[in-house]
Amino acid sequence: MNKKLVLPMLTQEQTNIGASLSKRLLVEANAGAAKTTTAAYWIACLVKRGVDPRKILALSFTQPGVRPFERAFARVGLPPDVVRMLRVGTAEDFCLKRLERLEGSKVRYHERPEHVRSAVLQAIAQARSQMEDRFPRAFSLYGSGELAVEGLLEDFARMKGSLALQRADESFTLTPESTADLGFSFTSVAVLRSYERERTGFFDGEGAQAKFRYRGDAAYDLANLLNANEPIFSWEDHPMRLGLQAVIFDEMHDCNWAIFSVLRNLLEFNPDCSFLGVGDRDQVIHSQDGADAYFMKEGFGLELGAPQRLPLTLTHRFGPELAEPLGKFARKPYSANPARLSAVEMRAADTVEDVFHVVAQAATSLRGLSEKSDLQNLAVLLRHPGDAVELEHLLLLKGMPYETVGFKSFLERPEVLFVRMVLAAAVDTQGRFSAGPLKAAKRATWQFVGGQLEGEGGAEDTEQAVDGSREEEFRSFVLPGLLHNTHSNTSEGVLKAMLVASTNEIGDLERAVSALQVKALARHVFVRRSDMEEVDASIAGLQKISRNYSSIDAFLDALHQFDRVAKARSEMRNRFVLSTIEAAKGLEFDHVIIPDVNADTFDGSDPDEKNLFYVATTRACNLLTITHRRDAPSSYLACFARQMP
Numbered sequence: 001m002n003k004k005l006v007l008p009m010l011t012q013e014q015t016n017i018g019a020s021l022s023k024r025l026l027v028e029a030n031a032g033a034a035k036t037t038t039a040a041y042w043i044a045c046l047v048k049r050g051v052d053p054r055k056i057l058a059l060s061f062t063q064p065g066v067r068p069f070e071r072a073f074a075r076v077g078l079p080p081d082v083v084r085m086l087r088v089g090t091a092e093d094f095c096l097k098r099l100e101r102l103e104g105s106k107v108r109y110h111e112r113p114e115h116v117r118s119a120v121l122q123a124i125a126q127a128r129s130q131m132e133d134r135f136p137r138a139f140s141l142y143g144s145g146e147l148a149v150e151g152l153l154e155d156f157a158r159m160k161g162s163l164a165l166q167r168a169d170e171s172f173t174l175t176p177e178s179t180a181d182l183g184f185s186f187t188s189v190a191v192l193r194s195y196e197r198e199r200t201g202f203f204d205g206e207g208a209q210a211k212f213r214y215r216g217d218a219a220y221d222l223a224n225l226l227n228a229n230e231p232i233f234s235w236e237d238h239p240m241r242l243g244l245q246a247v248i249f250d251e252m253h254d255c256n257w258a259i260f261s262v263l264r265n266l267l268e269f270n271p272d273c274s275f276l277g278v279g280d281r282d283q284v285i286h287s288q289d290g291a292d293a294y295f296m297k298e299g300f301g302l303e304l305g306a307p308q309r310l311p312l313t314l315t316h317r318f319g320p321e322l323a324e325p326l327g328k329f330a331r332k333p334y335s336a337n338p339a340r341l342s343a344v345e346m347r348a349a350d351t352v353e354d355v356f357h358v359v360a361q362a363a364t365s366l367r368g369l370s371e372k373s374d375l376q377n378l379a380v381l382l383r384h385p386g387d388a389v390e391l392e393h394l395l396l397l398k399g400m401p402y403e404t405v406g407f408k409s410f411l412e413r414p415e416v417l418f419v420r421m422v423l424a425a426a427v428d429t430q431g432r433f434s435a436g437p438l439k440a441a442k443r444a445t446w447q448f449v450g451g452q453l454e455g456e457g458g459a460e461d462t463e464q465a466v467d468g469s470r471e472e473e474f475r476s477f478v479l480p481g482l483l484h485n486t487h488s489n490t491s492e493g494v495l496k497a498m499l500v501a502s503t504n505e506i507g508d509l510e511r512a513v514s515a516l517q518v519k520a521l522a523r524h525v526f527v528r529r530s531d532m533e534e535v536d537a538s539i540a541g542l543q544k545i546s547r548n549y550s551s552i553d554a555f556l557d558a559l560h561q562f563d564r565v566a567k568a569r570s571e572m573r574n575r576f577v578l579s580t581i582e583a584a585k586g587l588e589f590d591h592v593i594i595p596d597v598n599a600d601t602f603d604g605s606d607p608d609e610k611n612l613f614y615v616a617t618t619r620a621c622n623l624l625t626i627t628h629r630r631d632a633p634s635s636y637l638a639c640f641a642r643q644m645p
Helices: 012-019 035-048 063-075 091-103 113-131 146-161 176-182 186-200 217-226 257-269 298-304 320-330 352-369 385-397 414-427 435-449 459-468 471-484 488-501 506-516 518-522 529-546 552-570 607-617 635-643
Strands: 024-029 056-060 087-090 108-110 212-214 246-249 274-279 308-312 343-348 378-382 402-405 576-580 589-594 620-628
Touching: 012 035, 012 308, 024 035, 024 298, 035 056, 035 063, 035 246, 035 274, 056 063, 056 091, 063 087, 087 091, 091 217, 091 257, 113 146, 113 186, 113 212, 146 186, 146 217, 146 257, 146 435, 176 186, 212 217, 217 257, 246 257, 257 298, 320 343, 320 607, 320 635, 343 352, 343 635, 352 378, 352 385, 352 576, 352 589, 352 620, 378 385, 385 402, 385 529, 385 552, 385 576, 402 552, 414 435, 414 471, 414 488, 414 506, 414 518, 414 529, 414 552, 435 459, 435 471, 435 488, 435 518, 435 552, 459 471, 471 488, 488 506, 506 518, 506 529, 506 552, 518 529, 589 607, 607 620, 620 635
Parallel strands: 024 274, 024 308, 056 087, 056 246, 108 212, 246 274, 343 620, 378 576, 378 589, 402 576, 589 620
Antiparallel strands: none
């Protein structure tokens, strides 16, 4: 085996990590501090000391986190024949392979929400049937619940990743009060239990083999097996007894209880195994599959014994101008190569128009560098995507190419499509939807209104009627049929809204929307509080942009034209990124703009909120632009005091 390594220029911090002989090592890294390269260097040092590369397991949380390992191995001089011997992959893939060995066969594995949609919808119906008698009005979803599927799957991921129900008190029973104590909605937990019974034939890890798995289920299922109350495996046949000599977990900040259960068993049943965890505790944000900063903080020592902790403070992503204030904000050492040039600018922006001008200026500047300049090097990162309605409206009006990442454009949001359909019915205008938006608008209206058409087929016949109807047929026949067979308050609200809007006066639009009580209806469409908050924000934004038009009909016509613009925009390759902060985690851009960092929109002592700001600011390589209102800048901006206007 060739053990001669041609190593790159290393910092003293990286040298210290490579030289460590500790059995348990945690590297607390800053953003952009070459975490993966350092992990690869540690592996190279192990190989040089005689560790068999076939007995080294390198894991990352995400597939994008795995790919940099390949470049990092080359960077630290590991020969290709050695690299081929290493086991490298995601924690989920590792768990999946272990389960396949245990189960003796492959189980269907689904990557996309639509692949498990029918199973979730079935679980909703079962849970409603089981719970509505025991806890009247506690189960919040009406109708099929199809608009809640993605939100439910995200709640499932958090509950499974955190092993929330397994770690609850032994006396836990499913009630609205007990689920509130766990931090989840009663509806989400009830549907999860029905879903798991269908997916596996059991619940809480005791029973038959899984019928299918979705993202995160492999780690969850394996953790349940390993954590079973009664021992299932002996020492000799334990699935984690693999003769490993080293385990590396990159992206340790995304570790959750399910993955940690697997890691703990790996280290227990491979007693000669060394462990390296590399992560940034300030990048733990609430939506990440149950990720818990506990494992980068005191939790690791409490669960596995005190580790050696070494820092990785030098960032390569940006220069000192950004590293210095971020060190103050995160209250930890932060350094950068002085030769790495970056800039930070604070821009006062009191209105959406001001924010638009900042974005337009950045896009124009980037385009001005070269006709081939990639606009995807520019990202606008949003704290509250529901607040993007007015900004998107201006971008569409001006024909600026952008793509939304991590959230739906306001044109595609179900509550907006529902309002558009009701308004179109009220003013009796035809052809206000293209084919794609029409189908989504009919579906959204059905979910918000609820109800079923009269007939023997029930929900199935209603679904066919909704999907198969033309726009005029839906408004004239299907919608009245749904209103006739739904809750009286819903029906009265929709009919009142249509009566108010029938004047076609733009000044009556807000009263019509108010009569719809969209936020109240959303409680029976979505399960997550964040979804309902976004509904409120997007409807408020829709009302604001409507004031730019002379009539409701003119407003609907403009939205129809925007549908066409959006479709054409989606076919353009060169677009800048309009993203949630969560979706941008792990990425980097030449220029990052964070709008509306105000005292009432992006502030506070909550760790998740502070970590979101940290993640957003650390995505920038060359230029970070932060906008705020003149009269109410966020306290987070104090660390950038020198750049404040």
